Amino acid sequence: MKRTGPILLGFVVGMLMLVQFFTPNPWIAARYNNVLDWKQVVFGVTLILGVLSLLLHHGRRIRRRVAGWSYSGVTVAGLIVMILAGAVFGKERGPYPWLFAYVQSPMQSTLFALLAFYVASASYRAFRARSLHAGLLLAAGVIVMLGRVPLGEMIGFTVAGRFYSLATLSDLVLTVPNLAAKRGIMIGVGLGMTATAIKIILGIERTYLGKGA
Amino acid sequence: MSDPAAAGWFQIERLPAAIATLLFAAVLFFFLRQARRGRPLFIRRIAGLEAVEEAVGRATEMGRPILYCAGLDPMEEVATVASINILGQVARKAGEYGTRLIMPNRDPIVMTVAQEVVRDAYAAVGRSDHYDSNDIYYTTQSQFGYAAAVCGVMLRERTATHFFIGHFYAEALVLAETGNSTGAIQIAGTDSDSQLPFFICACDYTLIGEELYAGSVYLSREPLLLGALKGQDAAKAVILAILVLGSLLGLFGVEAGRWLGGGGAP
Numbered sequence: 001m002k003r004t005g006p007i008l009l010g011f012v013v014g015m016l017m018l019v020q021f022f023t024p025n026p027w028i029a030a031r032y033n034n035v036l037d038w039k040q041v042v043f044g045v046t047l048i049l050g051v052l053s054l055l056l057h058h059g060r061r062i063r064r065r066v067a068g069w070s071y072s073g074v075t076v077a078g079l080i081v082m083i084l085a086g087a088v089f090g091k092e093r094g095p096y097p098w099l100f101a102y103v104q105s106p107m108q109s110t111l112f113a114l115l116a117f118y119v120a121s122a123s124y125r126a127f128r129a130r131s132l133h134a135g136l137l138l139a140a141g142v143i144v145m146l147g148r149v150p151l152g153e154m155i156g157f158t159v160a161g162r163f164y165s166l167a168t169l170s171d172l173v174l175t176v177p178n179l180a181a182k183r184g185i186m187i188g189v190g191l192g193m194t195a196t197a198i199k200i201i202l203g204i205e206r207t208y209l210g211k212g213a
Numbered sequence: 214m215s216d217p218a219a220a221g222w223f224q225i226e227r228l229p230a231a232i233a234t235l236l237f238a239a240v241l242f243f244f245l246r247q248a249r250r251g252r253p254l255f256i257r258r259i260a261g262l263e264a265v266e267e268a269v270g271r272a273t274e275m276g277r278p279i280l281y282c283a284g285l286d287p288m289e290e291v292a293t294v295a296s297i298n299i300l301g302q303v304a305r306k307a308g309e310y311g312t313r314l315i316m317p318n319r320d321p322i323v324m325t326v327a328q329e330v331v332r333d334a335y336a337a338v339g340r341s342d343h344y345d346s347n348d349i350y351y352t353t354q355s356q357f358g359y360a361a362a363v364c365g366v367m368l369r370e371r372t373a374t375h376f377f378i379g380h381f382y383a384e385a386l387v388l389a390e391t392g393n394s395t396g397a398i399q400i401a402g403t404d405s406d407s408q409l410p411f412f413i414c415a416c417d418y419t420l421i422g423e424e425l426y427a428g429s430v431y432l433s434r435e436p437l438l439l440g441a442l443k444g445q446d447a448a449k450a451v452i453l454a455i456l457v458l459g460s461l462l463g464l465f466g467v468e469a470g471r472w473l474g475g476g477g478a479p
Contacts, residue, residue: 018234021230022223022227023221024221024222025221039289043321046324049324049325049351050321050350050351053324053347060347068369104358108355108356108358111357111361115386118390122386122411122414123414125415126414182406185406185409185421187449187452188421188422188449189404191423191448192295192404192422192425192426192445193292193426195426195441195442195445195448197291198238198241204245204438205429205438205441207330207429207433208297208301208326
């Protein structure tokens with residue numbers, strides 16, 4: 001039963017999800033909404049488990065004074081301060097929205113802004129023309145990047161009296177080889193998703209259930 | 214409440230999707246039967262999955278932990294399920310070698326499932342004593358908060374092997390580049406086409422799209438599951454044939470897209 005129960009449950013819920021996609025029937029739509037509501041309940045319970053695991057993980061680091069334990073102290077302090085701020089003063093005014101707007105949001109924006117530097121360092125490595133593939137990538141990268149700026153409109157070549165700018169070439173690279181490759185990947189992803197879903201619904205794929213499965 | 218009969222039982226505009234799903238399921242069943250009968254099935258080599266053993270072995274030799282990220286999506290997304298399936302296989306190898314596996318999570322449901330899967334994987338190889346539930350923990354729902362937490366683990370724990378398997382968003386490059394700067398061996402796998410180029414640039418191996426879904430099957434080599442994988446390949450060949458046929462018909466001015474529920478050529 002320990003093995004059959006979850007597989008049976010997976011089959012019933014999986015089939016319900018599959019059927020609701022194809023039918024407009026309100027009874028089935030209501031059952032679908034029930035499942036979404038249950039998911040919210042499960043999420044709420046596991047969020048408590050999550051916060052407990054966070055406290056246990058960082059609490060142990062603080063107790064053992066492992067390297068960088070002070071960061072764990074900041075994490076735990078941040079968690080407690082935010083909970084207290086929300087519980088005592090409410091979410092709409094007081095320190096809770098202030099901490100959110102002036103501490104959390106700027107920190108997230110800072111990390112997001114770092115992406116520009118990471119893109120530069122990753123591009124530098126990728127565009128080193130050490131092989132034919134890397135050379136092609138470099139050529140495509142140069143065409144697309146120059147084609148996206150006003151200068152790209154002016155650089156180009158003339159064939160049979162017609163001017164082809166880098167902007168035109170850039171569009172060609174993006175809408176033909178690039179899009180074809182992306183669609184190929186998306187077709188594979190779609191099939192992979194469907195196959196995984198069918199395997200789980202039918203109980204063929206059981207790794208996610210653990211060793212007993 | 215509206216009348217079910219008036220609403221109908223089937224959305225006719227989704228008929229092509231229903232037919233495609235049924236045909237694909239039929240192809241899968243055919244290959245599953247072939248696998249059940251013991252027919253040998255050839256599966257092409259996937260470098261990223263071949264490297265899993267080497268990556269876990271490297272962390273063991275260096276005496277450093279392995280870092281596993283299952284992406285940002287919740288448990289109901291297929292990419293996350295595929296990632297958890299791969300996690301089971303990675304955890305088995307980590308358990309066999311007695312190597313520590315760290316997994317920070319963005320979703321508490323994914324964390325709970327991952328704890329179960331890793332505990333069972335360690336138990337399956339007789340190394341339950343190496344399992345520590347504190348190593349699979351929740352961080353935050355915030356996208357860049359999660360990225361910062363994972364980067365912190367890479368730098369403080371000096372993890373030797375990184376797995377980024379699942380669905381990622383803008384944080385993908387932050388994670389992969391930080392990992393790259395630490396010199397760790399990195400295996401990524403995602404179905405997010407916009408993040409794939411970043412992983413390819415910054416990681417040693419990348420599972421592209423469908424390879425993510427093949428991961429668990431490839432690593433476990435379970436015959437029945439290999440049958441399903443083969444069915445996937447066959448379905449892809451059918452789609453390729455339809456695309457070629459559609460392109461040829463398009464050249465002759467026949468709008469084949471309309472037959473498949475699309476709008477045809479503009």
